Amino acid sequence: NAGVMQNPRHLVRRRGQEARLRCSPMKGHSHVYWYRQLPEEGLKFMVYLQKENIIDESGMPKERFSAEFPKEGPSILRIQQVVRGDSAAYFCASSRGQVGQPQHFGDGTRLSIL
Amino acid sequence: GESVGLHLPTLSVQEGDNSIINCAYSNSASDYFIWYKQESGKGPQFIIDIRSNMDKRQGQRVTVLLNKTVKHLSLQIAATQPGDSAVYFCAENIKGAQKLVFGQGTRLTINP
Numbered sequence: 001n002a003g004v005m006q007n008p009r010h011l012v013r014r015r016g017q018e019a020r021l022r023c024s025p026m027k028g029h030s031h032v033y034w035y036r037q038l039p040e041e042g043l044k045f046m047v048y049l050q051k052e053n054i055i056d057e058s059g060m061p062k063e064r065f066s067a068e069f070p071k072e073g074p075s076i077l078r079i080q081q082v083v084r085g086d087s088a089a090y091f092c093a094s095s096r097g098q099v100g101q102p103q104h105f106g107d108g109t110r111l112s113i114l
Numbered sequence: 115g116e117s118v119g120l121h122l123p124t125l126s127v128q129e130g131d132n133s134i135i136n137c138a139y140s141n142s143a144s145d146y147f148i149w150y151k152q153e154s155g156k157g158p159q160f161i162i163d164i165r166s167n168m169d170k171r172q173g174q175r176v177t178v179l180l181n182k183t184v185k186h187l188s189l190q191i192a193a194t195q196p197g198d199s200a201v202y203f204c205a206e207n208i209k210g211a212q213k214l215v216f217g218q219g220t221r222l223t224i225n226p
Contacts, residue, residue, distance in 0.1 A: 004157075033213065040122050042203055042216030043158065056213060091157050093214075100165055102148050103214060105157035 002027040004094050004106035005074075012112045019079040019086070021109045025094030032075045033093040033103055034060075034067060043091060049075060050097070079111075087113045122201060124221045133191040137204035137217045142185065144206035148214070149178060149189045151200045158203060161189070191222075199224045 005024040013019050025032050031050055035043035045059040049069040060067065064082075069075040079086055089110050093103035127133045139147070145166040150158035164171045164178045164187075171178050177190040187204050201221050205214040 006157075031212070035214075035216075040219075042219050043205075043214070045213040045215070048213055056211070059213070097212070100146055100163070102160050102163050104160060105150075107155070107157045 004092055004104055006092050006106035006109050008109060009107065010110045010112070012114060013082050014114050015083055016081050019082050019111055021077040021079075021090050021092075021111070023075040023077070023092030023094075023106060025075070025092075026104055029094035029096055029104075031095045031097035032069050033095075034075075034077050035091045035093065035105075037089045037091060037108070046077075082111075082113050084113045087111055122219050122221045124223060126223045126225055127194050128225050129196060130193055133189075133194045133198070133222060135189045135191075135202050135220045135222065137187040137189075137220075139185050139187055139204065139206045139217065140215065141206060141208050142182075143209045144215075145209040146207040147178070147180060147187055148205045148207070149176075149187075150203045150205060151198075152203060152219075153200045161202075194222075194224050196224050196226070198222060 007022050033048050034046040037043045047060045047067045048056040052071050064080045066078045089108045091105050091108045093105045095101050095103045148163045149161040151161050152158045162173045162176050162178050164180050169180050175192045179188045201219045203219045204217040
C-alpha cells in the first residue's frame with residue numbers, strides 16, 4: 001500500500017524539547033500539506049509545500065514551527081521548544097497538485113507534551 | 115437527533131436506513147469540495163468529491179449534493195452499515211489557494 005506514511009505515530013516530549021514529525025507522500029505525489037487537529041474539531045491547515053519550496057505557510061505559527069520538503073527524503077514538520085498547547089494530532093496529506101485532485105491523508109502523529 | 119455546542123453534532127440512524135449529513139461552507143470562491151470519513155485514531159479517508167460546476171455526484175452508496183446558492187453541501191449514504199460509524203467532515207478548496215478548509219464534522223452512529 002503506497003499511501004501517505006507518517007512517523008512516528010505517537011510522540012511524547014517534555015516542555016522545551018523539539019519535536020520532529022515526518023511525512024512521506026503517496027507515490028507520484030509532489031505536493032504535501034500539513035494540518036493540525038484538536039480533539040472534537042476539524043483539521044486546520046498549517047502549510048503547503050512542494051519539493052524544496054514552501055508555497056503557503058499562512059496557517060503556521062511564525063515562531064517555533066518550521067516545515068521543509070527536501071529534494072530527497074520525507075517532509076519534516078519541526079516544532080522547537082514545545083509547549084503544552086502544541087499537544088494535538090498532526091496530519092500530513094499529499095496530492096498531485098492539480099485542480100480537482102483530492103488530498104490523501106496519512107494516519108497522523110499524536111504529539112503529547114508533558 | 116442532533117446536539118451542537120462544544121461537542122460534535124451527532125446523527126444517529128438505524129442500520130439499513132439512509133443517512134444525510136449536511137455542511138454549510140463559508141467561501142463563495144471555493145471551487146472544489148470533498149467529503150472525508152475519519153475513524154478513531156486514523157486520518158481522514160477520502161469518500162467523494164465534487165467540483166463547483168456540478169450539483170450532484172454519485173459514488174458507491176454515496177451521493178454528494180452541492181447547492182451554491184445557499185453554500186450548502188450534503189452527503190447521502192444509502193443503506194448505512196455499522197462500518198459507516200465515524201466522524202464525517204466536509205472540506206472546501208478555495209480557488210487558487212490549494213488548501214482545504216474543514217467543516218466542524220458530524221459524528222454518525224449506527225444503531226443495530
